[in-house]
Amino acid sequence: MPSVPDxxxxxxxxxxxxxxxxxxxxxxxxxxxxxxxSVGYFWHFPHAQLYSEPERLTDAGxxxxxxxxxxxxxKTYSITPEGRAALEAWIAEPSDSHFQIRDPAELKLFFxxxxxxxxxTRLAGxxxxxxxxxxxxxxxMVERFGPDPADNPRxxxxxxxxxxxxxxxxxxxxxxxxxxxxxxxxxxxxxxxxVPDGTDTRPDQA
Amino acid sequence: MPSVPDxxxxxxxxxxxxxxxxxxxxxxxxxxxxxxxSVGYFWHFPHAQLYSEPERLTDAGxxxxxxxxxxxxxKTYSITPEGRAALEAWIAEPSDSHFQIRDPAELKLFFxxxxxxxxxTRLAGxxxxxxxxxxxxxxxMVERFGPDPADNPRxxxxxxxxxxxxxxxxxxxxxxxxxxxxxxxxxxxxxxxxVPDGTDTRPDQA
DNA sequence: GGACGCACCGTCCCGCTCGGACGGTCCGAG
DNA sequence: CTCGGACCGTCCGAGCGGGACGGTGCGTCC
Numbered sequence: 001m002p003s004v005p006d007x008x009x010x011x012x013x014x015x016x017x018x019x020x021x022x023x024x025x026x027x028x029x030x031x032x033x034x035x036x037x038s039v040g041y042f043w044h045f046p047h048a049q050l051y052s053e054p055e056r057l058t059d060a061g062x063x064x065x066x067x068x069x070x071x072x073x074x075k076t077y078s079i080t081p082e083g084r085a086a087l088e089a090w091i092a093e094p095s096d097s098h099f100q101i102r103d104p105a106e107l108k109l110f111f112x113x114x115x116x117x118x119x120x121t122r123l124a125g126x127x128x129x130x131x132x133x134x135x136x137x138x139x140x141m142v143e144r145f146g147p148d149p150a151d152n153p154r155x156x157x158x159x160x161x162x163x164x165x166x167x168x169x170x171x172x173x174x175x176x177x178x179x180x181x182x183x184x185x186x187x188x189x190x191x192x193x194x195v196p197d198g199t200d201t202r203p204d205q206a
Numbered sequence: 207m208p209s210v211p212d213x214x215x216x217x218x219x220x221x222x223x224x225x226x227x228x229x230x231x232x233x234x235x236x237x238x239x240x241x242x243x244s245v246g247y248f249w250h251f252p253h254a255q256l257y258s259e260p261e262r263l264t265d266a267g268x269x270x271x272x273x274x275x276x277x278x279x280x281k282t283y284s285i286t287p288e289g290r291a292a293l294e295a296w297i298a299e300p301s302d303s304h305f306q307i308r309d310p311a312e313l314k315l316f317f318x319x320x321x322x323x324x325x326x327t328r329l330a331g332x333x334x335x336x337x338x339x340x341x342x343x344x345x346x347m348v349e350r351f352g353p354d355p356a357d358n359p360r361x362x363x364x365x366x367x368x369x370x371x372x373x374x375x376x377x378x379x380x381x382x383x384x385x386x387x388x389x390x391x392x393x394x395x396x397x398x399x400x401v402p403d404g405t406d407t408r409p410d411q412a
Numbered sequence: 413g414g415a416c417g418c419a420c421c422g423t424c425c426c427g428c429t430c431g432g433a434c435g436g437t438c439c440g441a442g
Numbered sequence: 443c444t445c446g447g448a449c450c451g452t453c454c455g456a457g458c459g460g461g462a463c464g465g466t467g468c469g470t471c472c
Contacts, residue, residue, distance in 0.1 A: 010457075011310055018317035029421055039316055042307040046459045051422065072421070072466055084320070091314045091321035094332055098340065099309030101248040101370065104217055105301045110245055110363045111224035114290070115297035126300055134304065157316045159386055160377045164307060166393055167373030171366045180365055186396055187372055216428075235450055252430045257451065262428095278437055278450070 007060045009086065012045055016053045017062060017079060017087045022154075025066075025078040028054060038154065042161055062086055124176040131169040138162050213266040215292065218251055222259045223268060223285060223293045228360075231272075231284040234260060244360065248367055268292055330382040337375040344368050 007013075019031050026034070028051045035045055054077045057063045062083030068074040079087075105127050112120050138161055145152050174183035213219075225240050226232050232240070234257045241251055260283045263269040268289030274280040285293075311333050318326050344367055351358050380389035 008456085011308075011313060012458085014313060014317070018313070018320065021320045022317065027421090032421095039313060042309075042312060044306055044459090046461095048423080048425095048460075049458070052457090074421080087317070088321050091317060092325050092328075095311045095314065095329070095336075097310060098336060099307055099311070099374075100250055101305055101307055101367075102217075103248075103305030104303060105305070106248065106363060106366060107217060107220060107224070107245060108297045108301065109366070110360060111220070111228065111293070111297060112362075113359050114224065114227045115294050119298050122298075123301070130301075130304060153319050154316060156318075156381070156386070157312060159389065160312060160315070160374070161307075163373045163377045163389065163393065164370060166396075167369045168305075168366070170396065171369045175362070180362070183365065183369065187369065190372075190376070190392055190396065214427085218429085233450090238450090250430095252432095254431075254452080255429070258428090280450080 007056060009090070011043070012049055012053050013057060014087060014090055015039060015043075015045060016050065016057060017083055020063065020077055020079045021084060021087055025076050027074055027076050039157075057083065121176065124172045127172040128169065128176065131165050131172065135162065135165050135169065138165065213262060215296070217249070218255050218259050219263060220293060220296055221245060221249075221251060222256065222263060223289055226269065226283055226285045227290060227293055231282050233280055233282050245363075263289065327382065330378045333378040334375065334382065337371050337378065341368065341371050341375065344371065 009017075015035060016031060019034050020026050023030065023034060028047075031050045031054075032047045035050065039045075054063055054065070054075070058065045058077065062080055063077045064080055066076045066078070068076070105123060108115075108123055109120065112123075138158055141158060142155065142162070145155055170183060170186070174180050215223075221241060222237060225237050229236065229240060234253075237256045237260075238253045241256065245251075260269055260271070260281070264271045264283065268286055269283045270286055272282045272284070274282070311329060314321075314329055315326065318329075344364055347364060348361065348368070351361055376389060376392070380386050
């Protein structure tokens with residue numbers, strides 16, 4: 001196996017690698033569309049990177065590139081055994097970091113003290129609408145593929161997306177209704193009132 | 207009111223503005239710590255930006271800067287009326303974008319087909335532990351401040367964080383147990399089995 | 413059937429982001 | 443006084459982000 005120049009593989013790298021592994025040889029534009037209606041829903045990747053990243057990965061020996069000569073300039077990338085190995089290694093290795101939720105609305109909520117109170121109400125209304133829309137979208141997808149995740153393993157991720165969307169929706173509805181206590185109560189109903197496990201990680205100062 | 211050179215205000219900008227609005231005059235290091243045990247939990251901001259961003263904002267007239275002369279070089283930033291106005295305007299204005307969940311684990315799950323099946327099991331186990339830890343941390347914070355969000359409006363955001371953490375935890379537990387159907391069932395129990403509202407946004411191709 | 417219009421596709425650019433390395437500062441212990 | 447370690451600030455280089463721009467192919471209309 002030829003030695004691979006060490007490159008930093010970012011999440012973007014793995015998305016490219018993964019998409020090509022799942023779909024077979026692809027052009028950047030293929031990737032753009034594939035990402036756009038799958039992982040793109042919860043993690044946005046700007047399209048320009050889907051052009052530059054495969055180049056990097058080709059240099060690193062994880063992809064090979066075939067340029068079309070006639071007509072529209074177009075490059076088709078395929079995954080190499082090294083690429084597949086790198087992808088599998090990443091999947092198998094323990095995850096390094098906790099998730100991030102990048103939600104401007106959440107920031108606005110946090111800083112709501114400086115605005116005026118009914119900003120929060122408006123914000124909540126907006127978020128409710130937004131998340132309802134998302135849920136309808138996701139539910140539609142589930143419906144079109146059948147509810148059984150065995151049919152399409154990629155749909156498992158959709159289920160996670162739905163769970164999070166519903167949770168967020170519940171939160172904003174409770175906030176709009178001024179009933180956060182009810183939210184907590186319903187949560188306990190599902191999970192039991194006790195904190196799960198509780199390693200004694202001490203929360204730090206706030 | 208002096209005219210303000212137009213600058214792009216990013217979420218980072220508003221975090222800086224917001225933190226200074228809430229806390230009063232602060233040094234970048236103050237901001238770093240304040241962010242670190244609040245918004246930093248769900249949206250990571252690299253510390254270097256908390257030094258450079260206030261500079262930008264000062265140029266834009268949204269902050270003022272006072273340098274300490276003696277001892278350690280240190281700059282204390284305060285918010286100007288223009289800064290506060292910009293912040294309030296942002297809070298009031300409708301949110302532009304949907305949240306993003308940047309979770310490497312979610313990506314790994316999506317690409318699980320290419321790895322081997324028990325990678326998923328290991329992943330689930332890891333995530334369960336990770337989220338339980340987080341929940342314990344957050345619950346600890348809630349406890350220290352009392353459960354009544356009226357006591358501290360900043361804690362409302364914590365409640366959202368908890369809701370999302372619990373949802374995610376439920377998902378990974380269900381996945382580990384091989385019972386995603388049960389997950390869906392419990393969700394219906396909370397929200398009713400019907401898709402909320404459903405604007406007829408058609409899901410696109412998959 | 414040439415000219416036009418528009419969707420499709422690829423590239424470039426520039427400012428910001430990111431994380432880590434590095435260096436200075438303060439304070440307590442030895 | 444000196445040393446060490448926590449505290450604090452700056453710098454740098456690679457990567458990200460998103461929008462502008464330009465080319466390509468195809469259908470349409472005169």
